[in-house]
Amino acid sequence: MQHCQTTVYATDLHCCDCGEALEQKRQMHTVEELSPDLLVDVKNYAPQASTITGVVKSMYYYKRRYKTNNDNMLYGYWWLEVEDKDGIIHEFSVDAEKDVIANLQKGNVITAFQETPLTLNYRIADGNARRVVKNDRFMPVVIVHFADQQYRSWDKTISRNYTGGTILWLVLSVITFLIMLFAAKLEFLPALLASLPVAIGVFMAEHNYHKKAKAKQEAKYDAILAATDVMLSTTLNQLGYNMLARTPSKSDVICISCQQRISQDAAHCYCCGAKQHVEAIAEKEQSLAKDDEQAISIQKALEPSITKPTSIAQLEHAIMDEYSLAYENDYVHKNVWARNEKGTIHHRAVLGKVLEKEQSAHANETRQTVTTTETTTTYRGGMYVGSDVKERVEVYRNRSTTLKGEIMLETASGEPFIFKAGEDLLGSVDIGDWVYYAFSSVDTKRYSEYYREYAVNVSKDIKYNNSSVRNFGMVHGFNRMVLLGLTSVGLAWYFDAQDFYPLVNTLVPDAGIDLLNNYPQVVEHLDGLPVAVFIVLSVVTGVWGFIYSQINGSRLKRSVKKLESMITKFSKQFDKVSEQINKLN
Template identity: 25%
Template sequence: MQQRDRAVFVGDKYCSYSGNALEDAPQLKHLDDIAPDAFATLKTAYENAWTVTGRVTSSYLYKRNYSSSNANLTHSFWWIALCDKNDQLHQFSLNAESRVFENIKKGDVLSVVFPTSLTLTHQIMGREAKARVTDDTKVPAAIVHRDENQQYNIDSWFTPSDRPKSYWFVLTFVLAMFGFGSVLGAGPEMLGGALLVAFVTFLLEYVANGNKHEKQLEKHATLTGAMDAFLNVTKKQLGFHLAAREHMPSDIFCHRCEERIASDSVFCASCGSQQNTDSSRVQTTNVAAIESDLLGQFHVDYSEAYTHKRVLGKDQDCEVNVSCMLAKVVSRDTSSNVSDVTTTKTTTRSYDVYHGNRYQRTETETSVSSNRLRQSKMTGKLVIKLANDEIREQGFSEDIIGGLDEGDWFIYARADAQFPVSSHNREYAYNLSQNHHFTTSTFKSYSGPSAIAKWIVLLVLFTGGNWLWSANALDILIQFQEYAFAEELSYYMPIVENIPLIVFALLNVYWFVRTLAVSAQNRKARESILSRLSDTLKQFEIELPQLQEKIKRIS
């Protein structure tokens, strides 16, 4: 018999308490299975409507952009993969700026409703996003099923527009004036006939616009009514509360099929083998111990002094903090920030008008231009698990937060140089669970503050000095005319007059050679500081395939 308080999950073949084969394992359902009447009502307004319910298996944040001469608009989307009751995978773009969807994550249960299809037309931003996002379909409406506080969102595209204005009667009036005028001639009859035709046209257009607007309102009311009805469908009714057993740190592996099972399971729910036999007692390591062992690898944390030598300026001393961690995402909490600003600029130009040579008047032209800038950003924090079971909440940049799901494993290395203007470098970042490299910058490429401002000052000083010197060079030589060298120099006056610039040119040659030497020294010093990290990352890449196999096994 099955133990009464032991839950049976979708996909279980055997009772984990009795070992008996299961005949009535839980089944997953879609919205239209639970609320067929509401779905039928929806189809009266949208005959091609369809819906699918599933668990989010992955989420990836990306952006789309529209740019024109007077607008630069950026929108954020989640590219999600949804696995339904038939293990079929569906992929869509979800509005990441919606308060309902801004914190969507792996494992969430989502019911997507398609009254009609929506297609995104703005350009995808970024090479990585263009490779991963394979479809332009946008989710029109969806419900997030949670244990508490279920929510839904309907795309603004379905919001009815205002009742259209009536304009055609104006054109009809003008045409009628010409028509009646050609037949009846100018007079009261022509005007009366034109007004009558325009009035009839206005009534017809007004009624047609009203009917069209009423249909829009009715369709929207049908959609919102259906979504309200769907909102009452719980995750438990859909069966998704039993879609998968929650993983626990104490979990172990079946000695026969290697399936991850609860530590107190008497039998494996997948293959039915008994877990308390002599052959299974050799297993003493649980998942938590395996995770802890893996998370302890590739850990780096050290500091070294660095002096950045400069040619035109004082050397810079700092402490460089280098770190590397292998971590697992425990939870992800995100929120969206949207800035939409329209700037209006008014330009007024006045000019005089002349008739011949005679002034007539002054006229003024005023032009108004506007520029709209829309920015979309995602902020948030990750709770991550590190070695020695350390749990830490840490902030990351938008691409890291949007590229990691709950349960993902990732390696993250950085080098922070504590200069007056700090240099923060992401040396390496890789999502092991999704085989995804994040963009990086390295301390090896640090170039220090620019010396161009000092060089420009020196150029101005030497140029000014050259101007003063060239203006007085001949007078100075005359004062030394009794000396032979003065007479010799007089034959080379073009050179003598530009001695400051020649000196500056020679200094530039020296600075260039010196810069090459100093740059090589600085780079060698930076590479030396990062050598321990580089060795660790090389070892990581060698062991990556085996590491991913281990992570896949315990995930």
């Protein structure tokens, strides 16, 4: 669809060439509008079958837990907000552990299908997720539409396998046999023969019922598969979503009239229709008559009057640059029982916009079988009668699921910043969101520690848990102290007091020996000398370690101080920054 010479997008209100208001708008479609008979066969078996076609507006990763005495199972889901062509928002969950869904992004166009309304019964595992997830609705089939190809995610709740079985005939035949045997007072064989027709009749009827039910289940599955095959062949262009809205560009500008974001090459704003460039007034010749008989032709060049829209990229990079920071410091970590650890502490704070994110869900399930044997021994009159052995087998299941991936941010320098994000951040950030991320990393010869000092999704006002490099530390010498303690106790136990006399005479000066002779109770307990030495050593080491910890803490504090000041500045001006970003978007 075009107006003048430029392609018109679905969100355009005015032609960007002439500024004229658009009376005819580009239309989007659903898969059911493109294929009116899409669900006819499916609804013969599932009257409540339905589809939703729209754009993913928001995503949130969360988990549900199934827990019993033997099971502790976690399952991952995406909570989606999908806007259809009429602007209606549909909210539901999809399986995040499917490969197709794992890399679903904000802005993707999807078609979700359900044969009948489904709900998730497992409890939401996290309190924060309970505030976000508004219902238990679940969509088992999702088609992701791209310009060149489509992908399908299929949940096991829709299956071709029929699980019904024939068992009613056995129950009724047993009941009939018992009635004939006890109520009708028949002998065993006549009662058995009397119940035989019931068993055969019910078996045939039940078998015929399950045969039809199985055929119906398979026919329903085939109808659903055929319908989703049609959805799978429906392209983004056919749905009309290929021209939904212009892709944001670094060259975009702010409209001089309505302050909306528009393309740099737009002559008129496609939101309000205002002309974006007021060109210089051309030079004009004006003839001024001094009298009726004489005319003097003069040429007057008027000064040009030009109004240019403001560049979005310049405004974005100015905001990013104001709150971004990167530096590093040399660091020496002092240790009592080991050599000092030398390295570098890197600090960085980045305010940026999410350009890309790669994510994948990983599930891990373990099973543990525990066999318990109980033996009951029976005695009568003091005589052994026998033993009863019972064996109980229990299976314990444990399942975990995690979301892993990387986020790429656009930065003020123009160089993308890529980092491995935590599950909380990765699961709630969409492409186009603004994120403020600050971190510190300690790199030495033997240690490499990473600390997320501060993280917030500015676009959604979501703050995340943090840690600080101030907590960095290392433990050396603990095993040595334990070994020395055990050795001192062993020496005190093995040797007598007189065994230490030669050592004391060698190490202690004569004046000290004379002083010890005045305290015979001390001399009698010289076997405790190793323990006493260990205690003194522990006290000295503790004091020494405390002094070093204060020195290390002071160095870490000085190193991170500049970063913390930037974080404080951003926190205080968060509302202002958020407002500026919302205007740019």
